[in-house]
Amino acid sequence: MRTRASLLILTALTAPQALLAAPHSASGIILTYDLNQDQKLPLEEFVAARRDRFAATDTDNNGIVDESEYVYEWEGKITQRFAEDRKASVKQTHVRFKAIDKDEDGFISPEELNAIGQRGFDYMDADKDGLILASDPEPKRRGESDKKDKKADEKPQRTLAQRPLLRMPTTHSIKGFMDLYDSNGDEKVTQEEFQNVRDEHFKRSDENNDGLLTEQEYVLEFEDRLDKQIEKSYEAQVKQAYVRFGVLDKNEDKAMTFSEYMQSGFRSFTRHDTNEDGLISLEDPIYKRKPKSESKKDEDKQGDTATVIAKATR
Amino acid sequence: MANKYLTAALCAATLCIFINKTFAQSSSSFSLNNGEQLTITTNPLTELNRTAIQNIVDDTVFNLDNRAPESLVNQLNSTTDFAAPEWLFSAIAQCERWHQKTESRFSCRNGNLKQYWHDYVHGQGLLERREARKLARSARVAKVTLSADTRQVVTDSELVWDFGDLTQAIILQRIIDYLASQDITAYHLQIGLLNAFSGHDTTWPHQTSLAGNQQSLTLRNTISYEIAPWQQSAYQGSTEQGVISHNDGWPASKFASHVLSENPIDAVVLGYLAASNTSRFVLSLLDSEKQHLALRDQQQRVYYSKHYQAFTGVSPASMQQVKIRVRLPEFDIADYQGPYAAVWITDTENKLLRNLHIRGTGENWLKDLRTWWRKIARKDDSLIDAMSGATMGNKPIEVNWDGLDQYGKDVHLDNLLLHVEIAREHGGRTYKKIPLSIRTDKSPLNVEGENELHSVQIAF
The missing domain is CATH 3.10.520.10 (ApbE-like domains)
Structure with a gap:
């Protein structure tokens, strides 16, 4: 298994953790098509915005979206999202630096970094045996004990926010922890293995070898890993766009007509309009993928919608 | 001549x-x-x-x-x-x-x-x-x-x-x-x-x-x-x-x-x-x-x-000098840390005119200044970088306001609000809003505080 040396990000685990507002599952579609920015997406608004988007994607104006136009349009969208995600991630890194620099002397010493590291290791090591196994249970999330004060029927707050496209390896789960620290791929992380990875990270960041990390050293090393991850994720996104086009291009003529484009949009709309009121908003219950037996019902529903669409796009 | x-x-x-x-x-x-x-x-x-x-x-x-x-x-x-x-x-x-x-x-x-x-x-x-x-x-x-x-x-x-x-x-x-x-x-x-x-x-x-x-x-x-x-x-x-x-x-x-x-x-x-x-x-x-x-x-x-x-x-046409002094309490506690503080001026609708002073540099802790954070800082990416500085224990905050807004323009209003918010780790949070009439009423003010704020003196 390839060694992926990334720093354990622990401030999120050690600072008091409120129940974070997760993005609503329909955020993507709302944010993309909500022209009047009232955080609600009625069918009419969606149709209008989807039409505009087809026109914008069809750059040679021949009434067809071909594969390259489709992928090019997607690339434009994700470039912006990656830029926003990147900015937020770098900002967090500066915050993290200040949190790790406990004595606020402007440097992270090996002791300060190890202190954070040990807290993270201990947090993962539920049975406190100095060893973390791939088969270990997930650690109890901090703040969970506060939950018992919450009413059973209280819904968690959902926000209208894009899910980040950019995800760095995380240590909030056993799998994430293994990915980062299990250097020899033996499905367990010993203290020694853990410390080696962290020492390597320190050394790699310490440009002038003075045994201390400045904010710049810390952040620039993170940016190296961040940009590598962006490159990987970007390529994956582009690949997926080709795949998506392939799926939608049922007759394989590498051309998507306006009607096909609108229909694919409608399928998406229907999926997220979970309360079936012709409007997508934060009020819709979160969309959950249904098991196969129910998907037939969905197809019928989409058939009805397809009729409506066909009428609308004539 | x-x-x-x-x-x-x-x-x-x-x-x-x-x-x-x-x-x-x-x-x-x-x-x-x-x-x-x-x-x-x-x-x-x-x-x-x-x-x-x-x-x-x-x-x-x-x-x-x-x-x-x-x-x-x-x-x-x-x-x-x-x-x-x-x-x-x-x-x-x-x-x-x-x-x-x-x-x-x-x-x-x-x-x-x-x-x-x-x-x-x-x-x-x-x-x-x-x-x-x-x-x-x-x-x-x-x-x-x-x-x-x-x-x-x-x-x-x-x-x-x-x-x-x-x-x-x-x-x-x-x-x-x-x-x-x-x-x-x-x-x-x-x-x-x-x-x-x-x-x-x-x-x-x-x-x-x-x-x-x-x-x-x-x-x-x-x-x-x-x-x-x-x-x-x-x-x-x-x-x-x-x-x-x-x-x-x-x-x-x-x-x-x-x-x-x-x-x-x-x-x-x-x-x-x-x-x-x-x-x-x-x-x-x-x-x-x-x-x-x-x-x-x-x-x-x-x-x-x-x-x-x-x-x-x-200097602007009518250069004011509003001298603001925020006094912090003199606790005799071993772990009196920070505190974090924000001083800002708004119009009577709470619209920001100018941030005058920020103590504290970590975003995580500045969030304890709940009012300031919610109303001002959260919307503004660059503000903390621009203005924040080290905490200074209970040394008084002394600011001279020159009557300019954050764009360097003269504030032409009379009725304003001075906001002071203090938060301390292992302590509490105190927020005070003080109305000012900077053109019509230039008598010095002394406003008593409580908890994390001792008092605020304003002179013209």
């Missing part, structure tokens, strides 16, 4: 310097061969002076040109051990000092990085963040040794020097030195937005466009430099705008600035740093008694260094 005619008569007879009057003598231009001009306004120059000045200009431009095979910089770059003439050694030494002081946020070592950008702009390569950062890092960690007595520069073989960002400043410094050697003591030199104003008894009018409006200043004995990063290409011919950050090779456009300094290289470096770093960082580098800085961000908000306004004579 009589004085003026007397002085004029005297001056007709002798070559003289007007006392405390603006100087209008002849201007000469010298071309820099890249389209730029050096303009000198002074007493008429002799032919000898002109020739010498043009020679200095040509010599500097040529020898700092990485693309001229015989230039000094090319010789410097082709050997690991180089003896430089005084003017070049001085520039290298100053640049290295800045390099060291700012952890390479300004650098003359980025020849490889600049070449990378050059290739990209000319369609001969890609522009990738990681590669740019790698080149910048390589330059940063290279070993350089300078020996002042022999003017020896010893460098790693990998390092490629590039003085493109300092060429204007170096030319100006050489001309200043030349003029001094010729006993020419009253002059105004200008290349682009870099100006040198002589001292002695001469004052110079100067226009800056900071804070959105034209400001007319009167300057003497100073170097003045302006830069607006979002109005320029990061690299000549690039669509990307800003300045190339020397520490990571990527364009940045943080602040436009007006810098006043005693030294051309310092002026240009500070402007460059303001364009590519947080305001707190740049302000921390200033010797605030001798160097002055006005910053403007892309939202048109302005920040001034300690004595900028006094030095430049910039």
Whole structure:
């Protein structure tokens, strides 16, 4: 298994953790098509915005979206999202630096970094045996004990926010922890293995070898890993766009007509309009993928919608 | 009036310097061969002076040109051990000092990085963040040794020097030195937005466009430099705008600035740093008694260094001085940490006019200032960078408000609200809102507080 040396990000685990507002599952579609920015997406608004988007994607104006136009349009969208995600991630890194620099002397010493590291290791090591196994249970999330004060029927707050496209390896789960620290791929992380990875990270960041990390050293090393991850994720996104086009291009003529484009949009709309009121908003219950037996019902529903669409796009 | 005619008569007879009057003598231009001009306004120059000045200009431009095979910089770059003439050694030494002081946020070592950008702009390569950062890092960690007595520069073989960002400043410094050697003591030199104003008894009018409006200043004995990063290409011919950050090779456009300094290289470096770093960082580098800085961000908000306004004579039509003193309680507790504090002024609808003071630098802890965080800081990405500073225990907060809003404009209102919020780790949070009528009621106020706030005194 390839060694992926990334720093354990622990401030999120050690600072008091409120129940974070997760993005609503329909955020993507709302944010993309909500022209009047009232955080609600009625069918009419969606149709209008989807039409505009087809026109914008069809750059040679021949009434067809071909594969390259489709992928090019997607690339434009994700470039912006990656830029926003990147900015937020770098900002967090500066915050993290200040949190790790406990004595606020402007440097992270090996002791300060190890202190954070040990807290993270201990947090993962539920049975406190100095060893973390791939088969270990997930650690109890901090703040969970506060939950018992919450009413059973209280819904968690959902926000209208894009899910980040950019995800760095995380240590909030056993799998994430293994990915980062299990250097020899033996499905367990010993203290020694853990410390080696962290020492390597320190050394790699310490440009002038003075045994201390400045904010710049810390952040620039993170940016190296961040940009590598962006490159990987970007390529994956582009690949997926080709795949998506392939799926939608049922007759394989590498051309998507306006009607096909609108229909694919409608399928998406229907999926997220979970309360079936012709409007997508934060009020819709979160969309959950249904098991196969129910998907037939969905197809019928989409058939009805397809009729409506066909009428609308004539 | 009589004085003026007397002085004029005297001056007709002798070559003289007007006392405390603006100087209008002849201007000469010298071309820099890249389209730029050096303009000198002074007493008429002799032919000898002109020739010498043009020679200095040509010599500097040529020898700092990485693309001229015989230039000094090319010789410097082709050997690991180089003896430089005084003017070049001085520039290298100053640049290295800045390099060291700012952890390479300004650098003359980025020849490889600049070449990378050059290739990209000319369609001969890609522009990738990681590669740019790698080149910048390589330059940063290279070993350089300078020996002042022999003017020896010893460098790693990998390092490629590039003085493109300092060429204007170096030319100006050489001309200043030349003029001094010729006993020419009253002059105004200008290349682009870099100006040198002589001292002695001469004052110079100067226009800056900071804070959105034209400001007319009167300057003497100073170097003045302006830069607006979002109005320029990061690299000549690039669509990307800003300045190339020397520490990571990527364009940045943080602040436009007006810098006043005693030294051309310092002026240009500070402007460059303001364009590519947080305001707190740049302000921390200033010797605030001798160097002055006005910053403007892309939202048109302005920040001034300690004595900028006094030095430049910039002041609004009706300059208020509202003296605000926030006293903190004198607890006798072992762990009295921080506290975090924010002081800000709004109109009666709570619309922000100006943030006056922030104590505390960590976003995680500043969030404890709930009201300030929710209403002001959360919406504003750059604010904490711009304004926050160290906590100072229970030392009183003392702020003088000059009646300007965050855009540097006069606040024309009478009824305002002063907000004070204090939060302390292991303590509580206290928030106070104090109504003011700054034009109609100028009697001093003393407002008692509670918990984390002892009192607030306001005087006009």
